Amino acid sequence: MKAFGTFHAVDDISFSVRRGEIFGFLGANGAGKTTAMHMLTGLNQPTSGTGRVCGYDIRTEYEQIKRHIGYMSQKFSLYEDLTVSENIRLFAGIYGMKDDEITAKTGKLLRQLKFEDHANDLVGSLPLGWKQKLAFSVSIFHEPGVVFLDEPTGGVDPATRRQFWELIYDAASRGITVFVTTHYMDEAEYCDRISIMVDGKIRALGTPDDLKRQFQQPDMDHVFTYLARQATKSSD
Amino acid sequence: MKPFISFVIKETRHILRDKRTMLILFGMPVVLMLLFGFAITNDVKNxxxxxxxxxxxxxxxxxxxxxxxxxxxxxxxxxxxxxxxxxxxxxxxxxxxxxxxxxxxxxxxxxxxxxxxxxxxxxxxxxxxxxxxxxNPQNSMVNLKLLYNPRMKSAYNFVPAIMGMLLLLICAMMTSVSIVREKEQGTMEVLLVSPVQPLMIIVAKAVPYLLQALLILLIILAMSATVLDVPLQGSLGWILLVSFIYILLALSLGLFISNVAQTQFVALLVSAMMLLLPTVMLSGMLFPVESMPRILQWISAIIPPRYYIQSMRKLMIMGVGIGEVWQEVTVLSGMTIALLVAALKNFNKRLTV
CATH class of the missing domain: 3.40.1710.10 (abc type-2 transporter like domain)
Structure with missing residues (x-):
């Protein structure tokens, strides 16, 4: 539980995510997603309750957690005035990767993304979709146990979004747990399991098919709207 | 140590790639020195x-x-x-x-x-x-002798003042803007989620700006000695040491501002309004502190450039030793420590909440 004064942003939530699972974390704006995510990534401490990420306690071992997770923020989160390879090197260095390891892996990554020709381009000069793919690749470059994605595909075109999700599947198949928030319901369908938060509580948890059956709705869009309408706290 | 160096390199790249800001930063001292040295002068002439x-x-x-x-x-x-x-x-x-x-x-x-x-x-x-x-014909009883500045050149007065103003402005403004920019762009969030120590991020940010400020200081000193004919009377070592303390103070101030400001625009505005105006009006740069109303004298007592400009006038123009400016140096050091502690405390608090 996380309380700001008397306001309980996140109240009595409890869930577990398996290794290598793609877990969709849904909720209307203001439902408490970001707060929950901040607690899990060590940016914030829970007022009460506990949690474990990669086996580390979020109340006491957040320094360990930081070492074993990746994070991609809602805003674009690479340096625009550094080149593609400078960004990769900087962030890989932060996570303590060795120089030769970085060099080898950078080459592999750029080939996979078909970015070889742009290794020395400033990130600011790339199209948004490319930047997002690059930011995701950088966030899992150090092979974290879990990667947290906070609305990673905002403002990206559908074609690029598909490519982005291919990268996510690829990461999950390598055993990286993916914890993703999104407002696109078609993306929710891609997740292994999803949870929907309303008013700081988890109101639904299960595979997309389970939830559709449980609430007797034809698709995720309807499930979400059905639940979000029950919110009593302000949601914009 | 390795992440620290790569962060310093990263910050240096940010600075070097922003050509326009670089031009302003290094152009400003040169233009100001020339303006105050030759055009804006209250020398009596013609x-x-x-x-x-x-x-x-x-x-x-x-x-x-x-x-x-x-x-x-x-x-x-x-x-x-x-x-x-x-x-x-x-x-x-x-x-x-x-x-x-x-x-x-x-x-x-x-x-x-x-x-x-x-x-x-x-x-x-x-x-x-x-x-x-x-x-005052030859047989006059009264005779005037001007110490330190026999030709009554105003450049003697302006050079220390420009140093005090520019160093404060550049350091405080540039650090605060560069920290707030990372907040605005979302990169700060990613850094805070990563294992790097927040303190290291800040120190690494300060290093290139410190070097830049020292470089600007040397440009000003060189220009004042060669172009404006203001000789350096005191020892360069002491001048650099006092300036170093002052630059640290300005950097701490920048860090402090970055805690308050959420956007680059606010950071710029706060730095400019809160630093430039008091420096120009109250530090004794243009108007002597002694002739201000009592209340403004009190306010000017908490304005750091006042002490820096005073000590630079003594060190550069009068050529006294460090012993003669110990008061100013003590005040400056005290202010630096207080500001740094306050800024770091505030910074850490913001991260854990």
């Missing part, structure tokens, strides 16, 4: 003077010759009546009128100055100078 006299006896003529010979005054006209002189000043054709009395020659006195008092400080200076020139 004051347009009219002489009012009705007779040409030997004594009066000698006084007029002395005026004309000095580089301070240019005699534009000689006219018979004070009324005419007043008219010339009112129509902006002259700055100063020197009226000799009928019996000036016999009494060695009887001079009136009519002066354009729109700028009272300058008016005062002109009349003082004119008095000296006219009434």
């Amino acid at each position: 004051v347009r003077t009219v002489v009012v006299t009705s007779q040409r006896d030997h004594q009066t003529q000698a006084a007029i010759d002395r005026l004309a010979a000095s580089e301070y005054f240019t005699i534009t006209a000689t006219i018979p009546t004070p009324k005419e002189a007043e008219r010339l000043i009112r129509s902006q054709k002259a700055d100063l009128a020197v009226v000799f009395a009928q019996d000036f020659a016999s009494k060695h006195s009887g001079v009136q100055f009519i002066v354009d008092g729109a700028d009272p400080n300058m008016a005062q200076q002109w009349t003082t100078y004119a008095q000296q020139v006219i009434l």
Whole structure:
């Protein structure tokens, strides 16, 4: 539980995510997603309750957690005035990767993304979709146990979004747990399991098919709207 | 240590790739030095003077010759009546009128100055100078000797002031903007989720700005010695040491501002308004602290550039040793430590909440 004064942003939530699972974390704006995510990534401490990420306690071992997770923020989160390879090197260095390891892996990554020709381009000069793919690749470059994605595909075109999700599947198949928030319901369908938060509580948890059956709705869009309408706290 | 170095490299790249800001940062000191050194000056020079006299006896003529010979005054006209002189000043054709009395020659006195008092400080200076020139013939009892700045050049006064203003502005503004930019772009969030220590991020940010500030300081000192002919009287080592403390202070101030500001625009505005105005108005840069109202004197006591500019005047122009500026240095060091502690405390608090 996380309380700001008397306001309980996140109240009595409890869930577990398996290794290598793609877990969709849904909720209307203001439902408490970001707060929950901040607690899990060590940016914030829970007022009460506990949690474990990669086996580390979020109340006491957040320094360990930081070492074993990746994070991609809602805003674009690479340096625009550094080149593609400078960004990769900087962030890989932060996570303590060795120089030769970085060099080898950078080459592999750029080939996979078909970015070889742009290794020395400033990130600011790339199209948004490319930047997002690059930011995701950088966030899992150090092979974290879990990667947290906070609305990673905002403002990206559908074609690029598909490519982005291919990268996510690829990461999950390598055993990286993916914890993703999104407002696109078609993306929710891609997740292994999803949870929907309303008013700081988890109101639904299960595979997309389970939830559709449980609430007797034809698709995720309807499930979400059905639940979000029950919110009593302000949601914009 | 390795992440630290790669962060310093990253910050240096940010600075070097922002060509426009670089140009402003290094252009500003040069332009300001030239402006204050040559264009904006309150040196008395070529004051347009009219002489009012009705007779040409030997004594009066000698006084007029002395005026004309000095580089301070240019005699534009000689006219018979004070009324005419007043008219010339009112129509902006002259700055100063020197009226000799009928019996000036016999009494060695009887001079009136009519002066354009729109700028009272300058008016005062002109009349003082004119008095000296006219009434100070070789056999005078009163003699004036100017220490440290015998030619009364205003550059002696301005160089330390420009240093105090620029270093504060550049360091505080650039650090605060660069930290707030990371908040705005979302990169700070990613860094905070990563294993790097927040303190390391901040220190790594400060290093390139520190070097840049020292470079700018050296440019100013070099320009002042070569272009403006203001000699460095004191030891360069002490000047650099005191400046170093002052730069640290400015960097801490920048960190402090970055805690408060959420956008780059606010950071810029806060730095400019809160630092530039008090520095120019209250630090003793333009107006002497001693002649301010009591309450402004108190406010100026908490303005860091005041102490820096004071100590630089003593070290650079008067050439005294570090022992003579220990008070200023103590105040500056105390302020630096207090600001740094406050800023870091605030910074850490923001991260854990």
